[in-house]
Amino acid sequence: MQLSLRLAAISKMVHGGNRLVDVGCDHGYLPVYLVLNKKIPSAIAMDVRKGPLLRAKEHVQQYGVSDYIELRLSDGLSALKAGEGDTLVIAGMGGPLMERILTEGKQVLDSFQELILQPQSDVCHFRHFIREQGWEIREEELILEDGKFYPMMRVTRSIEGCVPWTREEEAFGKFLLEARHPVLKLYLQRELGIRKKILEKLVDAGEGARERKAEVEEEKQLLMAALTRYESK
Known part of the structure; x- marks a missing residue:
């Protein structure tokens, strides 16, 4: 299985050995790929729509990974319990929608070791929001695919407290600027x-x-x- 450039970049951010929770899983390509390549032991793939879940189910069965990937119909994190995953992926949604999902799912967020997030809009506000919630951005990537730019970030709980970012850093990504991406x-x-x-x-x-x-x-x-x-x- 070959992933798109966007999903491939997200897959590289996932810590090996972690149980994955993919919110808005669409066709389920990401968890299937990670299980097939033995980077993760298991995954829960969730979507608010039945159509994408059915397509994800087809791919899960096609690649013979039904024993490792559970599919759930869920609005955001509503169908998830604390402790069921180590890495949370939310990708391909607008920033405001992702903020709502994270806010409403606050009760289960602390059980995750890392979040991998790929907001499609209001990225500056989203960077500010995520750090206000006590998470620190540890890694950033920016992918250009089919004429579209896809910013993504890996975040973990902040222990030392978040150092304020400048407006430029929040707008365009501190690590992207520092790396001259x-x-x-x-x-x-x-x-x-x-x-x-x-x-x-x-x-x-x-x-x-x-x-x-x-x-x-x-x-x-x-x-x-x-x-x-x-x-x-």
């Missing part, structure tokens, strides 16, 4: 180009667009600061 540069350049084009269109938009101009200009300055930091190393 090549995909991050592509992302920053693309986003900067988008902001410049928006500002050009807003030149003749009149007074009514003043607030929007200020907002886009602020985003542009943040992107330029991140690029300067990236290129100065």
